[in-house]
Amino acid sequence: MNGENKCMNQTNPYLPEAARIVRTYPLTEDVKFFQVRLVDMEKAISFKYSPGQFAMISVLGAGEAPFSISSTPSRPGLLEFCIRKAGTVTNAIFKLKENDHIGIRGPYGNGFPIESMHGKDIIIVMGGLGAAPLRSVLLYCLDNRDIFGRVALLHGAKRPAEMILREEFFALKERNDLECYLTVDADDTGKWKENIGVVTTLFPLLKDINPSKTFAFVCGPPVMYKFVLKELIKLNIPKNQILMTLERRMKCGVGKCGHCAIDYIYTCIDGPVFTYWDVIHMRELI
Amino acid sequence: MKIVKLKKENLFSFLEAISEEAELWAPVQKYENKHSFQLIKDFSQIDLKYTRTILPPKKLFLPPTFNMFLATEQGYEEDFSHATKKILFGVHPCDIHGLLILDRFFQHVFDDPYYSKARQNTLILGLSCWPDENCMCKSTNTHIIEEGYDLFFSELENDYLVWIGSSQGDDCIRIKPGFFDEDITDEDIQIYIKWQNERDKAFQVDINFVAMPDLMELKYENPIWEKLGDACLACGSCSNVCPTCNCYNVLDKPLLNKDTSEIGRCWDACTLESYSEVAGGENFREKRAQRLKLWYTHKLQAYISKYGKPACVGCGRCASTCPVDINVQTVAKALEGKDMDTFWNRLSKEVTK
Numbered sequence: 287m288n289g290e291n292k293c294m295n296q297t298n299p300y301l302p303e304a305a306r307i308v309r310t311y312p313l314t315e316d317v318k319f320f321q322v323r324l325v326d327m328e329k330a331i332s333f334k335y336s337p338g339q340f341a342m343i344s345v346l347g348a349g350e351a352p353f354s355i356s357s358t359p360s361r362p363g364l365l366e367f368c369i370r371k372a373g374t375v376t377n378a379i380f381k382l383k384e385n386d387h388i389g390i391r392g393p394y395g396n397g398f399p400i401e402s403m404h405g406k407d408i409i410i411v412m413g414g415l416g417a418a419p420l421r422s423v424l425l426y427c428l429d430n431r432d433i434f435g436r437v438a439l440l441h442g443a444k445r446p447a448e449m450i451l452r453e454e455f456f457a458l459k460e461r462n463d464l465e466c467y468l469t470v471d472a473d474d475t476g477k478w479k480e481n482i483g484v485v486t487t488l489f490p491l492l493k494d495i496n497p498s499k500t501f502a503f504v505c506g507p508p509v510m511y512k513f514v515l516k517e518l519i520k521l522n523i524p525k526n527q528i529l530m531t532l533e534r535r536m537k538c539g540v541g542k543c544g545h546c547a548i549d550y551i552y553t554c555i556d557g558p559v560f561t562y563w564d565v566i567h568m569r570e571l572i
Numbered sequence: 573m574k575i576v577k578l579k580k581e582n583l584f585s586f587l588e589a590i591s592e593e594a595e596l597w598a599p600v601q602k603y604e605n606k607h608s609f610q611l612i613k614d615f616s617q618i619d620l621k622y623t624r625t626i627l628p629p630k631k632l633f634l635p636p637t638f639n640m641f642l643a644t645e646q647g648y649e650e651d652f653s654h655a656t657k658k659i660l661f662g663v664h665p666c667d668i669h670g671l672l673i674l675d676r677f678f679q680h681v682f683d684d685p686y687y688s689k690a691r692q693n694t695l696i697l698g699l700s701c702w703p704d705e706n707c708m709c710k711s712t713n714t715h716i717i718e719e720g721y722d723l724f725f726s727e728l729e730n731d732y733l734v735w736i737g738s739s740q741g742d743d744c745i746r747i748k749p750g751f752f753d754e755d756i757t758d759e760d761i762q763i764y765i766k767w768q769n770e771r772d773k774a775f776q777v778d779i780n781f782v783a784m785p786d787l788m789e790l791k792y793e794n795p796i797w798e799k800l801g802d803a804c805l806a807c808g809s810c811s812n813v814c815p816t817c818n819c820y821n822v823l824d825k826p827l828l829n830k831d832t833s834e835i836g837r838c839w840d841a842c843t844l845e846s847y848s849e850v851a852g853g854e855n856f857r858e859k860r861a862q863r864l865k866l867w868y869t870h871k872l873q874a875y876i877s878k879y880g881k882p883a884c885v886g887c888g889r890c891a892s893t894c895p896v897d898i899n900v901q902t903v904a905k906a907l908e909g910k911d912m913d914t915f916w917n918r919l920s921k922e923v924t925k
């Protein structure tokens with residue numbers, strides 16, 4: 287994809303860089319937002335990445351885990367992550383406060399080939415925490431609005447309280463240069479004014495798609511893929527223009543530990559972004 | 573390539589002379605018929621007639637566990653203490669091929685400094701060998717070696733033919749120039765060729781590795797995998813002993829009373845259940861059959877498709893290690909549909925479920 291595979295530390299890719307938590311606040315009951323900055327100023331400014339790449343975050347004494355970079359390279363200096371509490375490392379990250387230190391290494395993975403999509407139409411379909419990697423794509427498109435065609439966002443959550451970054455997405459509804467459709471599976475607040483239903487119920491709102499010039503980005507819980515992919519195929523979007531990210535256990539991020547292997551593909555260096563066409567040919571599916 | 577001759581009686585004096593500033597590691601007998609590469613203090617320990625060591629040379633480049641760095645509140649301190657200067661003597665061709673596969677792997681995209689430093693600091697002194705019933709290196713075409721060593725010792729009757737494979741190898745020779753004879757006679761060459769022919773005939777196993785990628789693909793859903801999976805104990809031994817297995821886990825070991833951790837690595841195996849778990853307790857390869865398929869996809873299919881040769885170097889360690897006889901040889905036979913009955917009968921006898 288972007289084919290760079292260059293991380294910060296060129297001589298020892300395993301060595302983290304110290305970073306400071308600038309801002310953190312809860313997004314939902316079990317997801318928190320983290321804005322961090324590398325302690326070394328020069329490195330903070332020169333940290334280059336593509337949307338869809340990830341970083342390994344470490345907490346002293348707890349270990350290390352991969353997280354998608356949710357910020358956009360078009361706004362350098364700060365890195366943002368949306369992190370769900372899942373186990374040892376994420377529990378330790380949740381205990382950290384502003385000004386606390388973490389270790390970061392990366393960026394890793396291929397990322398989305400967004401630079402090759404100039405002039406194309408973009409459809410972004412996200413469910414739940416799938417917003418973490420796709421927010422980077424979205425913000426990148428918005429910051430470079432002129433070089434893309436149509437931009438549409440479809441975002442689904444289980445309940446209103448579980449929609450991460452909802453204020454940010456609501457604000458986007460005000461813009462007239464992008465289509466933003468939000469939905470929840472069920473409204474338990476009685477105050478939800480948007481669509482109710484699973485994310486596929488938003489597809490009828492997408493009118494007059496020009497499939498050959500459209501790229502679709504999909505990320506969400508495993509159950510979501512099957513149905514969303516069906517809808518995208520119905521729209522005649524070519525399989526190699528449907529992009530998704532795969533999640534695997536990762537211990538190194540640099541293609542050495544073997545944990546992320548699918549057949550002989552290493553998700554951490556050959557992915558995590560794959561086209562639907564790639565994924566069809568993997569024997570051990572999502 | 574430059575080839576010289578060394579009298580057998582001078583071998584240990586030569587090794588002693590070149591290992592003054594480096595650790596000398598060589599095969600020694602550890603248990604009855606079980607050998608191991610060990611740090612040599614007494615040259616009489618070296619067993620020149622060994623067939624295979626329990627663990628392959630990878631243990632010297634990436635030990636079963638080692639520390640990568642120390643992490644503190646103030647920063648990180650790299651630890652390369654495993655990468656001492658070494659001379660590894662007595663490596664057979666299959667194991668040198670194994671190192672060449674690891675070289676390619678650990679230098680692909682990102683260079684792994686822990687592997688590369690140890691590799692750079694180690695001289696490889698190869699030694700010719702004779703196959704036993706488990707050696708498959710003729711089938712994998714790794715019974716001969718043309719690169720990847722500094723010196724290679726081919727045993728003749730009273731001498732070794734010494735192939736000089738690198739400039740460091742040449743430097744070693746120059747430490748004891750009097751030991752080496754540049755005059756290789758016709759008689760020496762005849763002895764060498766005769767030895768080669770006889771050795772070629774000594775191989776007892778013949779596997780058609782070229783057919784394996786197709787068979788892996790065609791038989792991916794075949795019930796043989798379920799049977800193998802039922803028999804497999806998920807012990808991970810096959811990965812530990814295989815010279816081309818490289819998976820590892822990362823450990824964060826907090827030190828007592830300090831805001832400091834040792835960040836280390838330890839060998840892991842894709843045949844173990846915990847290997848593919850992701851957050852939420854989801855496991856992409858819960859069944860043993862799925863995990864064995866991954867192992868054999870890597871050995872028999874992936875590498876052949878990419879580089880034209882298998883990621884198995886035919887060392888026979890899986891065959892002499894797996895407690896239930898799952899190994900490259902038996903799996904290849906099962907894929908070919910040969911000798912199924914003997915194999916399955918044996919499996920069901922050995923597996924008490």
Ligand SMILES: Cc1cc2nc3c(=O)[nH]c(=O)nc-3n(C[C@H](O)[C@H](O)[C@H](O)COP(=O)(O)OP(=O)(O)OC[C@H]3O[C@@H](n4cnc5c(N)ncnc54)[C@H](O)[C@@H]3O)c2cc1C
Nearest residue numbers: 351352353354369370373374375376418534850851852853
């Ligand atoms: C490319 C990529 C991008 C990602 N992006 C994000 C992101 O943006 N945000 C986010 O929140 N997450 C993201 N993830 C997922 C995140 O990496 C995991 O949630 C994280 O690794 C969990 O680590 P942990 O130490 O907290 O959990 P662990 O302690 O590893 O446990 C997680 C779960 O796995 C099971 N488990 C793990 N190890 C074992 C074991 N040895 N034995 C038994 N059970 C075990 C447990 O049941 C536990 O519930 C991403 C993953 C990848 C691969």
Ligand code: SF4
Nearest residue numbers: 814884885887888890
């Ligand atoms: S698969 Fe078996 S024979 Fe082949 S290299 Fe590994 S241990 Fe040796």
Ligand code: SF4
Nearest residue numbers: 804805807808810894
């Ligand atoms: S194949 Fe054999 S050695 Fe490998 S994990 Fe299974 S039982 Fe253990």
Ligand code: FES
Nearest residue numbers: 539542543544554
């Ligand atoms: S995470 Fe280690 S090989 Fe991909």
